[in-house]
Amino acid sequence: MSPAPDAAEVRRRTRDLLAAHPPATTGRTDFLTARFDAGLAWVHYPVGLGGLDAPRSLQQTVDAELAAADAPDNDPRRIGIGLGMAAPTILRFGTEEQKRRFLRPLWVGEEIWCQLFSEPGAGSDLAALATRAVRDGDDWIVDGQKVWTSSAHLARWAILIARTDPGLPKHQGISYFLCDMTDPGVEVRPLRQITGEAEFNEVFLSGVRIPDSHRLGPVGDGWKVAQTTLMNERVSIGGFRIPREGGMIGPVSATWRERPALRTHDTHQRLLTLWVEAEVARLTGERLRQQLVAGQPGPEGSGVKLTFARLNQEISGLEVELLGDEGLLYGDWTMVRPELVDFTGRDAGYRYLRSKGNSIEGGTSEVLLNIVAERVLGLPAEPRNDKDVAWKDLSR
Numbered sequence: 001m002s003p004a005p006d007a008a009e010v011r012r013r014t015r016d017l018l019a020a021h022p023p024a025t026t027g028r029t030d031f032l033t034a035r036f037d038a039g040l041a042w043v044h045y046p047v048g049l050g051g052l053d054a055p056r057s058l059q060q061t062v063d064a065e066l067a068a069a070d071a072p073d074n075d076p077r078r079i080g081i082g083l084g085m086a087a088p089t090i091l092r093f094g095t096e097e098q099k100r101r102f103l104r105p106l107w108v109g110e111e112i113w114c115q116l117f118s119e120p121g122a123g124s125d126l127a128a129l130a131t132r133a134v135r136d137g138d139d140w141i142v143d144g145q146k147v148w149t150s151s152a153h154l155a156r157w158a159i160l161i162a163r164t165d166p167g168l169p170k171h172q173g174i175s176y177f178l179c180d181m182t183d184p185g186v187e188v189r190p191l192r193q194i195t196g197e198a199e200f201n202e203v204f205l206s207g208v209r210i211p212d213s214h215r216l217g218p219v220g221d222g223w224k225v226a227q228t229t230l231m232n233e234r235v236s237i238g239g240f241r242i243p244r245e246g247g248m249i250g251p252v253s254a255t256w257r258e259r260p261a262l263r264t265h266d267t268h269q270r271l272l273t274l275w276v277e278a279e280v281a282r283l284t285g286e287r288l289r290q291q292l293v294a295g296q297p298g299p300e301g302s303g304v305k306l307t308f309a310r311l312n313q314e315i316s317g318l319e320v321e322l323l324g325d326e327g328l329l330y331g332d333w334t335m336v337r338p339e340l341v342d343f344t345g346r347d348a349g350y351r352y353l354r355s356k357g358n359s360i361e362g363g364t365s366e367v368l369l370n371i372v373a374e375r376v377l378g379l380p381a382e383p384r385n386d387k388d389v390a391w392k393d394l395s396r
Helices: 007-020 028-037 056-068 080-093 096-108 222-238 249-258 265-294 300-328 348-359 365-376
Strands: 113-116 132-136 139-146 157-163 174-180 186-191 200-211
Touching: 007 028, 007 056, 028 096, 080 096, 080 113, 080 157, 080 174, 080 222, 113 200, 139 157, 139 174, 157 222, 174 200, 174 222, 249 265, 249 300, 265 300, 300 348, 300 365
Parallel strands: 113 157
Antiparallel strands: 132 139, 132 157, 139 200, 157 174, 186 200
């Protein structure tokens, strides 16, 4: 086995890509496809699957070279579910055929993904899900309802968990599938939010036929597979790379500097406190990403996501207060179905309202507090009397 590429080799490969496919004269999709095939999409992924089997830290070398050349990116905010959740799960549990079929169009952005996990009766207690998948020869027939599905109106594929054996306890008897959102029986309906937008959806599955070749992991092992997805989801939501004064703290800091007439002693003290906390959270997220070099994300991502939600809500609340009467205004209530989630977009009113969802999406703050308590701090788990009871016998 040849040694893993070092920084000099990765830099050379990146410059070779730029020479062979000049960004100024190469179409965006063609350039991204060539980048994937050159192993420069995820350098830590295996050769042939967008990577070079190189250390994850060398991705920064690639990104810096491409940014300097004004090369196109794959618009990661638009395809965040695919990049942050589907891809690492497929890499860990998928067959070789599944990896080669799904990873390249996912990374290039040709196929958008969504997540079919939460249900009306199984949100915080996800393992209580009731969507059924029944074996029918080489296929599975799926019936049920999912909710809070970001980008379902745009998605080509979905990661889906469904109950395949109701006679087992709720954390068992769940299997994990890759669902074609264009198949008959998949119905997507918008869920209008407090912001006026409908980035979330509810999805109805009625006799949807999924081939067994699109099952990820063993039958009945879906909860284990889903944990990989959820750990990566929390890192992707709360641990993404931002510059200093990036995120919610940026707009309120800019308003403070540009409009001194709005300042008060109280808002000054609160802004200073939140600025420091935001910077600590940013550096903590950077440390978490560095820890990922050593392996899969762990429960620490839950702590980062908890902080992300709390700070977003406190900072956006301060911004509305700082603006006074102006903070009560709201720019546009038009019902739209956006192509990406912009936590810091639009005006202060939007940021205030949108941040309310941060403590729900990607795992509620209450559930994440339990995860931190049990898996990070090592505290005793809460007593549960339903873990060994067959799902079909549970009260619902």
